[in-house]
Amino acid sequence: MNEKLTGMLLVISGPSGVGKGTMVKELMSRDPSVVFSVSATTRAPREGEVDHKDYHFVTEAEYDRLLEEDAFLEHATVHAHRYGTLKSEVEERIARGQNVLLDIDTQGALQVMEKAPDAVSVFILPPSFRELERRLRGRQTEAEADIQRRLANARHEVLLLPRYTYAIVNDDLGRACDTLEHIVRAEKQRTQRLSIQLDE
Ligand code: ADP
Ligand code: 5GP
Numbered sequence: 001m002n003e004k005l006t007g008m009l010l011v012i013s014g015p016s017g018v019g020k021g022t023m024v025k026e027l028m029s030r031d032p033s034v035v036f037s038v039s040a041t042t043r044a045p046r047e048g049e050v051d052h053k054d055y056h057f058v059t060e061a062e063y064d065r066l067l068e069e070d071a072f073l074e075h076a077t078v079h080a081h082r083y084g085t086l087k088s089e090v091e092e093r094i095a096r097g098q099n100v101l102l103d104i105d106t107q108g109a110l111q112v113m114e115k116a117p118d119a120v121s122v123f124i125l126p127p128s129f130r131e132l133e134r135r136l137r138g139r140q141t142e143a144e145a146d147i148q149r150r151l152a153n154a155r156h157e158v159l160l161l162p163r164y165t166y167a168i169v170n171d172d173l174g175r176a177c178d179t180l181e182h183i184v185r186a187e188k189q190r191t192q193r194l195s196i197q198l199d200e
Helices: 018-028 060-068 087-095 106-115 128-141 146-161 175-186
Strands: 002-005 007-011 035-036 040-041 055-057 073-079 083-084 099-103 122-126 166-169 195-197
Touching: 007 018, 007 040, 007 106, 018 035, 018 099, 018 175, 040 060, 060 073, 060 083, 073 087, 073 106, 083 087, 083 106, 099 106, 106 122, 106 146, 106 166, 122 146, 122 175, 166 175
Parallel strands: 007 099, 007 122, 035 099, 040 055, 122 166
Antiparallel strands: 002 195, 040 083, 073 083
16 A cells, blocks of 8 residues: 655644643654744744754844745734744645644734645643743743733633634643644544555
């Protein structure tokens, strides 16, 4: 039997600090078919972040040029910074059968769902808003004003949950990652993504 797979677009959203980045890393270590789409952003790098690996860190002028060139699949202003998914990170890799993962905010996710209705979208929820605040503070990467902005935005973001295909509560990390892995595994088997040739 010969089985060929077409790649999927996998959109992950959820409030800042919920654990998306942690879950995404774990998923990619478990499933090498999943590749990360590195976004462009005007936000400054955090301690330990690597240019072109975590983000393409660009100036406001460079971001404007990318917008002019129509280089983005989607883009949005999130927590006072600009972020965008580059078409060059996505299109060719899907055609090659890779599963391209976008860790993007709700505004961007809605744009992608509109443009690519077969995208698989997953919303990650915290067990509570209190726990979300604990994680965001525990990470120690944002100043107080930024933490407050991210927590306020979280209240609006969760309202968009029904627009997503799947929801996962990231309570126990291992269990949440298992669920995400299972979703990807099942979605790969959709007949629209498979081309199966049976031998005689
Ligand atoms: P996001 O990418 O959604 O902003 P991160 O992956 O940076 O979030 O996670 C925020 C913080 O929460 C990190 O310090 C991470 O280690 C921690 N974290 C992630 N998942 C869990 C979990 N299930 N339980 C407890 N802490 C978690
Ligand atoms: P952070 O600054 O914590 O890395 O990300 C802040 C928010 O921006 C997160 O919700 C993240 O998912 C979102 N984000 C990251 N890259 C993109 C992108 O390319 N497009 C959009 N719309 N959101 C993004």
